Amino acid sequence: MTGAAVAALSWPAAAAADPATDARIAALEAQVNALAAQIADLKASTSGDVETLTAQVSDLKTSSAADVAALRTESLATTVSLANGRPTFASSDGAFSASLRGVFQLDAAHYDQNSPGPLGADFRRGSVNDAAENDRARDLNDGANFRRARIGIEGKAFRDVEYNFLYDFGGSGVEEAGKISAAWVQYNGLGKVRLRIGAFSPPAGLEEAVSTNGSLFAERASPSELVRGIASGDGRTAIGLFANGDRWNVSGALSGNVIGAQTFDEQLAFVGRAAFVPFLRDNAMIHLGVNTSIVLSPAATAPDVAGAAPTTLRLRDRPELRVDGTRLVDTGNIDADGLVEIGAELGGQYKNFYGQAEYFDIKLDRKGALSDPKFKGWYVQGGWTITGEKRRYAIASATFDSPRPDKPFNPKDGGWGAWELGLRYSKLDLNFNEGAPGTAAVASAIRGGEQEILTVGLNWYLNTVLRFQAAVQDVKVDRLSAGGSTFIAGSTPPAGAQVGQDLRIYSLRTQYAF
Known part of the structure; x- marks a missing residue:
């Protein structure tokens, strides 16, 4: 230029x-x-x-x-923790996790009852048409039993997917070779609503919803346990929706058979529950709830052919302990088209005092011209944590869980864990048109029996994983023999004879759970 x-x-x-x-x-x-x-x-x-x-x-x-590159490496890093003794592996971004779960519950018991007499004179009986349980009712087993021996894994994947797999080797009276207690996946990406499918126990009541690791007594109250067995319970296939807010909880599920129960057609049922906390303060609260279990179609026990009676329902339970698995109240099989149970819940807490109660009404839709049987049950229980801790209420499950010790057991540091007193009274009535003692049963009668249990218990929580439960139960079973071939051949007491009994049970549970 x-x-x-x-x-x-x-x-x-x-x-x-x-x-x-x-x-x-x-x-x-x-x-x-x-x-x-x-x-x-x-x-x-x-x-x-x-x-x-x-x-x-x-x-x-x-x-x-x-x-x-550093951020990518950090997001892919895995963290390991042992909170409350539970091994947990998780990605640092929280999207993935896996926690090992385990629990063992060893129960020991002494059944204080009258000495057994010959079958012809000692009329005490257990389940209907069950040879293994009939004779045992006269001499229940003193000893020990692993009620639960579980191992499993739970966690989440891709943030919104939750999973749980739990295998159980424990049992009622006799330990089992192993069975699936829970195996489900749940999607949490729908806001307040969670969708679950697999094998699990749809919540059928206030006490049923609590984990057995944190229950006040070794077993649920008999009415609650019986309702749980209708369409809920461990290892039952189901699909359900769960939702909760700060003070409310609702759930609903369709359920089928318990895993391993093979029938011609599976049972189809609906289990629903709604709970609300109308009063909530730092040291006090009140819980109200309703629940229902509706058997839409009972399981078929034979091919569904014209004129056949392939669908039956049966209600029975044990005396709130399972060192001996004998059931002392039992309706036997009832030929039915369905069942409707409706329950009411009430619970509350004031500082380290807690109480709850439930009432259940059960009606079966019986086939044929016979009247539809109705049954009922209820319980009330309460606890007082002597050392001052209080039971934990979780709205996600709408139930009360065990207290956590403020000072875990360590005599050197002056820690003695948490101590809790418990008291419960339950009544389960499986009689319908039972009639008077010494009389034959009418055609529509069901002599399932009436069971009343008063329980006093003491729980010692050494820390968050180890506890001992001691209890004394006063059991009264009032039950009349239906006569005929109700019980095993050659040992059926006369119609109207008393086949129930009064006894006491002393028990101790050792539990380790993580």
Whole structure:
């Protein structure tokens, strides 16, 4: 550009040599040369700035790449923890986790009852048409039994998917080879609503919803346990929806058979529950709830052919302990099209005092011309934590869980764990048109029996994983024999004879759960 300017200015000078013109040309050439020098300086300065800026950008890229790589490494890192003795593996971003779960409950018991006499004179009986339980009712087993021996894994994946798998080797009276207690997945990405499918126990009541690891007594109250067995209970296939807010909880599920129970057609039932906390303070609260279990279609026990009676329902239970698995109240099989249970719940807490009660009404839709039988049951129980801790109420499950010791057991540090007293009275009535003692039963009668149990218990929570439960139960069973072939062949007491009994049970549970 400079050279072109000089040439343009020199051309007229060559054409006419004029001193004044030469002076002007010289001045312009000086200006052009100064401009050229400035342009050269500007180029040199700009080149240095560009190089500096380029170097800074390169450094920033390198630093950013390192930061991104570090973040990616951190997000893929796995953390390991042992909170409350439970091994948990989790990604640092919280999207994935896996926790090992385990529990063992060893029960020991002494059944204080009258000595057994010959079958012809001692009429005490257990379940209907069950040879293994009939004779045992006269001499229940003193000894020990692993009620639960469970191992499993639970956690979440991709943040919104929750899962649980639990296998159980314990049992009622006799330990089992192993069975699925829970195996389900749950999607939590629907806001307040959670969708679960698999094998689980749909919540059928206030006491049923609490984990057995934190229950006030070794077993649920008999009416609650019986209702739980209708369409809920461990290992039952189901699909359900769960939702809760700060003070409310609702759930509903369709359930089928318990895993391993093979029938011609599975039972289909609905289990629903709603709970509300109308009063809530730091040291006090009140729980209200309702629940229902509706058997829409009982399980078929034979091919569904015209004129056949393939669907039966049966209600029975044990005396709130399972060292001996004998059931002392039992309706026997009832040919039915369905069942409706409706329950009411009431619970409350004031500081370290807690109480709850439930009432259940059960009606069967019996086939044929016989009247539909109705049964009922209720219980009330309460606890007082002597050491001051209180039971924990969780609205996610709408139930009360065990207290946690403020001072875990450690005599050197003055810690003695948490101590809790419990008291419960339950009544389960499985009689319908039972009639008077010494009389034959009418056609519509069901002599399932009436069971009343008063329980006093003491719980010692050494820490968050280990506890002992001691209890004394006073059991009264009033039950009349239906006569005929109600019990095993050759040992059926006369119609109207008393086949129930009064006894006491002394028990101790050792539990370790993580």
